[in-house]
Amino acid sequence: MTTPNTFSASAGSLTQFDPQALPVSAAQAIVLEWVTPLAQSERVPLRDALARVLATDVISPIDVPAHDNSAMDGYAFDGAALARHAGTLTLTVAGKAFAGHPFMGTVPAGACVRIMTGAPMPAGCDTVVPQEGVAAQAADSSDGTATITFPADALAPGANRRRQGEDLARGGVALRAGRVLRASDIGLMASLGLVDVEVKRRLRVAYFSTGDELRSPGQPLDAGCIYDSNRYTLGAMLRRLDVEPIDLGRVRDDPEALAATLRQAAESADVVLTSGGVSVGEADFTRTQLQTLGDVAFWGLAMRPGRPLAFGRIWSGGRAGVGRAALLFGLPGNPVATMVSFYQIVRPALIAMSGATPQPVPLIPARCDAPIRKRAGRTEFQRGIAERDARGQWRVTPTGSQSSGALSTMSEANCFIVLAHEAADLDAGDTVDVMLFDGLV
Structure with missing residues (x-):
């Protein structure tokens, strides 16, 4: 696969590069092309099936209603x-x-x-x-x-x-495979007399943070150190998707330690998420290790925050094609950039790999109450607070700092203000697209 920003792990060098980073829409399409849905499934009791992905069609064994x-x-x-x-x-x-x-x-x-x-x-x-x-x-x-x-x-x-069978006829399809089961689906299957259901096994996702400066909450902070928020954020976002998270902790800025952790992750997981180490600094080793251990689809997006994002495939055997393979997302180290990258690039891929069909999060048009500075040529996801006015129309105001390290404004916000790739500066009163956190974050 050739993309505007592609590396070849087998060649060990950059084969093609365009200084214009990859547009978000192109990156999303490439990721979904690389995704292979899980094949394995298991039967679970109805009480344990909420949020699981249906592996096969549910066929009604009875008429519903059973009688007039x-x-x-x-x-x-x-x-x-x-x-x-x-x-x-x-x-x-x-x-x-x-x-x-x-x-x-x-x-x-x-x-x-x-x-x-x-x-x-x-x-x-x-x-x-x-x-x-x-x-x-x-x-x-x-x-x-x-x-x-x-x-x-x-x-x-x-x-x-x-009438008998008015809702569902015996032998009819009650639920289609690929559905993420909701509470109403559990009740529907119970109404058919089913006690268990065939679902896809949970996707295994390994994740870890990189950086000598990171400390876990509860540890004392040495000079120049910070607490590791990304690993906790990633774990929480993964739990919302009902995957099987594998927390591999913190990895120091050492290429051998990073390579060993990546091989371990590829051996045990279907997807690997890292945070930090994907920029061009002297201590950013994820890039070189990904080239050594696997194939790189793209590196760097026309997105703010979240430009230094890597995606590809790694193998547990230490080089491309050897051992067990896993998809890898190298996420930026700044906390907000990590979250934006996860929701816009990683989340749809995890849903697709789980066997479900990713559904686009609805965008709501809203009047922006403040001017926004925006450079054309990249997609921006700014934090905002959206609400309805007295006439029922949506309005949105950007939160304070839009720095990719200002996690407090992410907690304060209730939406992303989505600024399209080709958009430039906006005036107060202009209409923007809003992606509400409810149902996403």
Whole structure:
């Protein structure tokens, strides 16, 4: 595969380079081309299937509903009686039907059955008059038999009846393979009497941070050191996707230590995520190790934040084509750049590898309340606070610092302001696209 910014690991050198970094849309397309969905699956109980990816179609073993039933509380009768009566219709109440306790007798001509929502329709009945539609209800003084009266033209034959198999027919597809199972899907499968379901195995994703300056929370900070937030952020973002995360900790700025960790990750995981070490500094070794251990699809994106992002494939055997392979995303070290890169490049790939179909996150047009400086030729994802005004229209205001290291403004924001590749400076009042964090972050 040839891209505008491609390296060849087998040749050990740059084969083609364009100083114009790869557009985000092109990078997203390349990543999905490299992705191979998981083939392995497993059966899990319904209670454990939430957010898992359905491996095969779910076929309904029964009709849903299992029988004709009433859509509401009322009185069931033979709808043919409506055509035989003008004005009002009076029926004798022959009995009662409840959900789980059907009326088992015969309904005589001119009679009806008191019926509750969900109860099976008595034999010979096909119509239900709602209880609030009954104009009069009385008991015969001679034998105590109850009767009801209602306007015959108030409903049509078959009204308020749910037919057997109306929702799902036996043998029909209830859920399609590739679906990420939601709570409603779990309930649907339970309504079919299923106790377990075939799902894709969880994607295994190894991740670690690089840098001698990093310390874990709880450790003292030496001079020039910082706490490692990226590893915690990556772990949290991965848990939202219901993958199997493998935390490999912190790797020091040493090429041999990095190579050993990458080989270990490729041996145990399907995808490897690193943060830091992908720039051009003297201590940034991820680039050279990726060229040594595998193939590089691209290095560097026309994206802000997140330009120094690497993507390719590594092998556990120490060189391309040897051992077990895993996709690798070398993410930038700045905290916000790590998050933006994950959501815009990595997340769709993980969803696709899990066997599901990535769905684009909706973009909402909003009026920007402040001017934004933007250089054409790169896609920018600025942090913002979006809300509806009194007229129900969306408005957005950028948060404070847009520095890729200002993680506090990421916590303050509730959306990305998405500025297209070709866009330039914007004035206050201009319309921008907003990607809400709800359902994403």
